[in-house]
Every structure is written in C-alpha cells, then in structure tokens.
Amino acid sequence: MFSMNRFQWRFKIFGLLTIGLTLQSCITQRKISFSTLTPAEITLSPEISxxxxxxxxxxxxxxxxxxxxxxxxxxxxxxxxxxxxxxxxxxxxxxxxxxxxxxxxxxxxxxxxxxxxxxxxxxxxxxxxxxxxxxxxxxxxxxxxxxxxxxxxxxxxxxxxxxxxxxxxxxxxxxxxxxxxxxxxxxxxxxxxxxxxxxxxxxxxxxxxxxxxxxxxxxxxxxxxxxxxxxxxxxTPGLKKHQRFYYLTNDKDIQKGHEYANQGLWATAARYWIKLTDNKNKRKAYLSAFNMALASEMEGRLDIALYWIDRALEKYHTAEAVKYKTILEQRQKDLDLLIKQMSINP
CATH class of the missing domain: 3.30.160 (Double Stranded RNA Binding Domain)
Structure with a gap:
C-alpha cells in the first residue's frame, strides 16, 4: 500500500512537470531590430551649425x-x-x-x-x-x-x-x-x-x-x-541599432497582433494585445502588457511604454521585464538629451 501511494505521488509530480514544460514551450520570443537617432557624445552650443x-x-x-x-x-x-x-x-x-x-x-x-x-x-x-x-x-x-x-x-x-x-x-x-x-x-x-x-x-x-x-x-x-x-x-546625433523581442503564444489575439507587428503595423498589433492585459490569467496579462510596452516604444511613445512595462511587472517580476524597463528609462533620458542637442539658435 505504501509503495503504491509513493508510485502515485511520483506519477502526479511527473504529470505536473510535464504540463508545466508543455505550457512553457508554447511561449516563444520574436526578435526584432531597429535603428534610432541617438545623442552625440558631445553637446555643442546651439550657435554652432x-x-x-x-x-x-x-x-x-x-x-x-x-x-x-x-x-x-x-x-x-x-x-x-x-x-x-x-x-x-x-x-x-x-x-x-x-x-x-x-x-x-x-x-x-x-x-x-x-x-x-x-x-x-x-x-x-x-x-x-x-x-x-x-x-x-x-x-x-x-x-x-x-x-x-x-x-x-x-x-x-x-x-x-x-x-x-x-x-x-x-x-x-x-x-x-x-x-x-x-x-x-x-x-x-x-x-x-x-x-x-x-x-x-x-x-x-x-x-x-x-x-x-x-x-x-x-x-x-x-x-x-x-x-x-x-x-x-x-x-552630432547618429544611428544606433537596438535589439528587442516580443512574446508569441498560441492565443489568437497574441497571434493576430503578431501578424500586424510583423508588417510594422504596431498600433494595429496593440489593438489585439491590449485585450489580454486585464486577463485573469496572470501569464497572459504579463505577456500582453510586455508586448504593449514594445508596441508603444515602436510608435515613439516611451512614456506609454514605461506605463505598460510597469503593468507587466505587476503581474510577474521577471528579469526580462526589469531589463527592458532599464532600457526604456535610458532611452527616455537619451530622448531628452537628443532634443537639447538638436536645438539650433538662428
């Protein structure tokens, strides 16, 4: 009787691990790259043009x-x-x-x-x-x-x-x-x-x-x-290449958003990803909020991107989300400096 219960317990653990690995395997990361104008190392006087x-x-x-x-x-x-x-x-x-x-x-x-x-x-x-x-x-x-x-x-x-x-x-x-x-x-x-x-x-x-x-x-x-x-x-400001990713799952809204993101239509992709940000499933809410942060960044709205990455962190405090928030904060600082460097006094 004891050995039978132990066998059943091991079988249950194996089953839970199998389900967990199956769920994890459904999530992939879609990598993208893009270039943006980045501040110069030296900030010149506005009088110099x-x-x-x-x-x-x-x-x-x-x-x-x-x-x-x-x-x-x-x-x-x-x-x-x-x-x-x-x-x-x-x-x-x-x-x-x-x-x-x-x-x-x-x-x-x-x-x-x-x-x-x-x-x-x-x-x-x-x-x-x-x-x-x-x-x-x-x-x-x-x-x-x-x-x-x-x-x-x-x-x-x-x-x-x-x-x-x-x-x-x-x-x-x-x-x-x-x-x-x-x-x-x-x-x-x-x-x-x-x-x-x-x-x-x-x-x-x-x-x-x-x-x-x-x-x-x-x-x-x-x-x-x-x-x-x-x-x-x-x-003077120059180009810098960035690497990012967004999450891809079997969920139909995540998939639909991916179709538009793959075409560079980030605002349209966000219309599908935003549907899952309040989902009761914390994993879905996290993944969609993370994707919303990227869509906002790609649309040039770093302030909104920071809002969505905070929403993602409220669901799950992952290393990927923490790293991405640090990147977005630095990009916001760079943007402020970029605006200053691009000003020219006539």
Whole structure:
C-alpha cells in the first residue's frame, strides 16, 4: 500500500512537470531590430551649425610617405601615397555622418593645409590668426581639422590539412581630429579615433581565395570612411541599432497582433494585445502588457511604454521585464538629451 501511494505521488509530480514544460514551450520570443537617432557624445552650443573643414592629413611629397604592412608574419613597405585617398574617405564619412541628423553642415569646400615633414605630433597647433585666415567666423561657426593619420594592414593565412586556405586581412587606423568654436575662439574637442576592420575568407585555390579580399586602397577607404562617420556621430546625433523581442503564444489575439507587428503595423498589433492585459490569467496579462510596452516604444511613445512595462511587472517580476524597463528609462533620458542637442539658435 505504501509503495503504491509513493508510485502515485511520483506519477502526479511527473504529470505536473510535464504540463508545466508543455505550457512553457508554447511561449516563444520574436526578435526584432531597429535603428534610432541617438545623442552625440558631445553637446555643442546651439550657435554652432555650419562647419569649415580643414584637411591637415596630407603630407608634403617625400619618399617616406608610404605605409608599412604585414604579410604572413613579415613586415613590408609600400611606397604608394595613400594619405590623399584616406583623407577624402574620412571627409566622405564626416559628410554622411552629419547628414544623419543634419545638425551640422559643412560650409563650402574643404581646405587643404599640407602637413610638414617635421610635424610629429598628432595635433597641430594653430593660432587664432591662422584659424581666421582659414575659416573666418563670418562664413562658419566652427572648424574641424583632420589631423595626423596613421594606418597599418596585416594579411595572414593558414593552410589546413585538407588543403583549405583560411585568409584574414585586417586594417588598423588612428586619425586625429580637432574641433574649434570660431565664435568663442576655443577648442571644443581634441580626439584620436582608432578603429580596426577585418575581412576573412577561405577556399582551396590560393589565387581565387585571395582575390575575394579587398585591395589595399579599398581597405583603407573603408576604414577611413567608418572613422569619419563615427567622429561625426561624436559631435552630432547618429544611428544606433537596438535589439528587442516580443512574446508569441498560441492565443489568437497574441497571434493576430503578431501578424500586424510583423508588417510594422504596431498600433494595429496593440489593438489585439491590449485585450489580454486585464486577463485573469496572470501569464497572459504579463505577456500582453510586455508586448504593449514594445508596441508603444515602436510608435515613439516611451512614456506609454514605461506605463505598460510597469503593468507587466505587476503581474510577474521577471528579469526580462526589469531589463527592458532599464532600457526604456535610458532611452527616455537619451530622448531628452537628443532634443537639447538638436536645438539650433538662428
């Protein structure tokens, strides 16, 4: 009799665990990604809107203007001058980066200030008199100097036992920038932007495999462009990619909301998800309230998103909901700063 009761008790526990796992397996997370305008690292004066661009990255012609590079563990030298190519790629990146928010615009054509062979410092000294000769304050509010540029690339490969080549090409670049407020005659920012860029490939033929990698000029253009855009986003708002998810279950309203969310119709999706937010089933109420928070964020209503994530937390205090609330609070702070940074005094 005792062993029979113990068997029945174990069977009941097993049955409850099975039901619990079955219910849990009905819930999935639908991941999404999107980009939003994010505040710059530096908040500029509202009086600054037009920028004079000075290219001080190009050196005077001389024999030592080439670049060193690594190839299969050995150091080599390329006498080709790449500084003109690199500086123009940086300026393209700056232009596109500023265009993201249109907070700053480049005034006129970029000015060339050749770098002397005796200049070793990253940042060139420039007097107020010299700055005025380059960029008078009546044509621009600020000046941006592209300063010393350093770049290095390395190629390496491995030959596998099966005859497969694995190849990797990596570039490392460091570029100095100076940003001056011409109206108040003061240095706003002095910054060295460092970045790496890697490409990898594999194949059985040496010639065909190495041909899939970019050449040195293309590699340098790509990394210089990225550095220019990233520095533009240091001064002005830029794009940031976000990852989110919403819950998906077999419930017909959750499913219907998913159909519209999948099309980017978040307001319509919310019309179905909101039906379950007061459901007596706490799990359904939690899942739908969480989804409502995401729909509100996607509609640009962070205040309403915070309301719904609090509603979700009232049902279940999950790690996912706590994390999402922290993200929404930070996004609200970012939005307040973004509004401040985008203000311009005419």
């Amino acid at each position: 037009e920028v004079c661009l000075i290219n001080h990255g190009i050196s005077e012609p001389e024999d030592s203007n080439g670049v060193f590079y690594g190839f299969a563990g050995q150091l080599y030298y390329d006498s080709t001058k790449y500084d003109t190519l690199i500086s123009w790629a940086v300026m393209d990146g700056l232009t596109d980066g500023f265009a993201t928010s249109q907070r700053l615009v480049i005034s006129g054509e970029p000015l060339l200030w050749l770098r002397s062979s005796i200049e070793k410092e990253t940042f060139a000294f420039i007097s107020d008199t010299m700055m005025d000769s380059f960029c008078p304050s009546n044509i621009a509010d600020a000046s941006l100097i592209i300063d010393k540029m350093s770049i290095f690339d390395n190629f390496d490969y491995f030959l596998m036992d099966n005859g497969l080549y694995y190849m990797q090409l990596t570039a490392l670049a460091a570029i100095g920038f100076q940003f001056y407020d011409l109206q108040n005659k003061q240095l706003v920012d002095q910054y060295i932007s460092i970045d790496t860029l890697s490409y990898s490939t594999y194949g059985y033929s040496w010639e065909k495999t190495i041909a899939t990698l970019p050449g040195r000029a293309e590699l340098y253009q790509d990394i210089a462009y990225d550095i220019g855009k990233k520095y533009a986003w240091r001064l």
